[in-house]
Amino acid sequence: MKSLLVFTALLTTGFALPWPHLPQNSVHPIGNAWGNYQNYGSAYMHNGQDIMVAAQAPVVAIKPGYVKQVWLGGSPLYNGVTVADSAGASFCSGYMYYHIDDTTIQVQNGDTVAVGDTLGFISTWPVADFHHNHFSANHNSGITWSDYGAFYHNPLLDLSPDNDTVVPWFSNAYSGQRFAVCRDNSSSYQGRDSVYGTVDLICRIDDRINHRLWRVCIYRIDYSIRDTGGTYIVPPTRAFEMSDSIDGYSATQSRVVYKQDATCPTRCNYDSTARQYFYIFTNTDGDSLVEPSDSLAGWNTTLSPDGDYWVKAVARDEYGNSRADSMLLQVRNDTTPRHDVGVSSIASPPAAVDSGTVVAPACTLYNYGNRSESYSVRMTIGPDYDTAISVNHAAGTKQAVLFPSWTVSYPPGFYAVTCSTRLGTDTLYANDRMQDSVEVKPPPGVSDAGLTAAGTGIEASPNPARRHVRFQLAPDPDAAPAALSIFDAAGRCVRTLRAIRPGGSSPLIWDGCDGSGRMLPGGVYFCRAAGQHAAVEVVLLD
Secondary structure, eight states: OHHHHHHHHHHHHSSOBOOSSSSTTSOOOEEEOTTOEEESSSEEEOOSEEEEOOTTOEEEOSSOEEEEEEEEOSSSSSEEEEEESOSSSSOEEEEEEEOBOGGGOOOOTTOEEOTTOEEEEBOOOSSTTOOEEEEEEEEEOSSSOSSOOEEEEOGGGGBSOOOOOOOOEEEOSBTTBSEEEEETTSSOEEOTTSBOSEEEEEEEEEBOBSOSSOOBOOSEEEEEEEETTSOEEEEEEEEEETTSOBOTTOHHHHHHHBOBSSSSBOBOSSOGGGOBOEEETTOOOSSSOOOGGGGGOOEEGGGSOSEEEEEEEEEEOTTSOEEEEEEEEEEOOOOSOOOOEEEEEEEESOSEEETTOEEOOEEEEEEOSSSOEEEEEEEEETTTEEEEEEEEEOTTOEEEEEOOOEEOOSOSEEEEEEEEEEOTTOSOOTTSEEEEEEEEEOOTTSOOHHHHHTTTOEEEESSSBSSOEEEEEOOOTTSOEEEEEEEOTTSOEEEEEEEEEETTOSOEEEOSBOTTSOBOOSEEEEEEETTOSOOEEEEEOO
């Protein structure tokens, strides 16, 4: 008998309750979710789950209890029944089933109901295909309830099954930007390349709950902010979670959660194509309650150095489906002019080119300062190519630069490639210059064995080799101890070998490893003695 009582208690007070419509063991679509933005004259957050069913579909109890109130609104639309856990006058919890046709209600105040008992039948809604049960979880006191009480809990979390298969999705919240940025509690918007002061960050997210048409609000948003080095400025933080209490039909909560202006116009009405939700995800103190004080929050960018930051938002529905999105933005609080441009990469020429080909040299620049700049950038390749062009460069942006073409006419060998910026007011010279190298190879079809070895005075054996290669340099009694650099096919120096005795009289042995002792993969490597351009090719076998 005791085990039966425990089992009965689990059925009546547990978290897995059936649905209030037939079949009770199947999910039903949702037309408006808990916390949904609503505005029929004034904005508020929806305090129930609109469970979509057919007109005149039966409404059935999900839990045993006592009828605390039969609500009669004076029309066929605004009527319902609240069934709670206790018949007494103390505070207790219950569920309200609303939008029941008043002519079909099957119960009276004080009645006892069981799971599956019919309470009434759904009203015929004047909007096509929006017949629904406004289902809510409420808390109140009294033998009968004189008002709805507190809407204290998202009832969808209590229902089972809840196998929502739709993954929420992001859309741009601002022109050309995944997230919108505006001054805290204002409609003064900022571009992502110039963010300053305390700001609100806004995302646009849509979701559906087992319905092909009606977009509803998201259940939960988390966000974080990191610098480009990966350090958290704002650790992963809960922005909103549509699980806790909603203040009836108050506009206050909706203003905390939803942006409502001409730039980010949150809308939710009976036009399914016009629904859109803009969330101010920095309005939070980290808990699941939506409180007026949350609107005082925001990202105070003045507490972080000027620079680039990644903002990430994660959207989750009540079933656990999730999607993340992110945006890079630039904080620019420093009003003191700062001039700093530099070379961030040499994009072309590549590591190796064939003699006779035409190459378009290119580089990437970055304006690290906070002012737009006009300056020249210079590219040199080997002894003859030396070209400078002028650029106009916005603050805090990357810019690719293409130089006049270079016809490769140098003899085979390795040649220095240098790119440098020339800004007279530059305050940081360390990033103004970048150097690389390019290997010129013979034209296709011409063997380079004799050409690359000519004049090197280097003999490599065996070649190809599986591991150890012996290099013998031409003897020169007056020379310093020999040094031999080994380059991979991309032109990177992977190892430098140095002789003990001067003059090249002793061989140099390469064990196939790089400078850190790691075995290098098989492939073509180029070996060049110090002070020479030409190289000998060595094939290392796997």
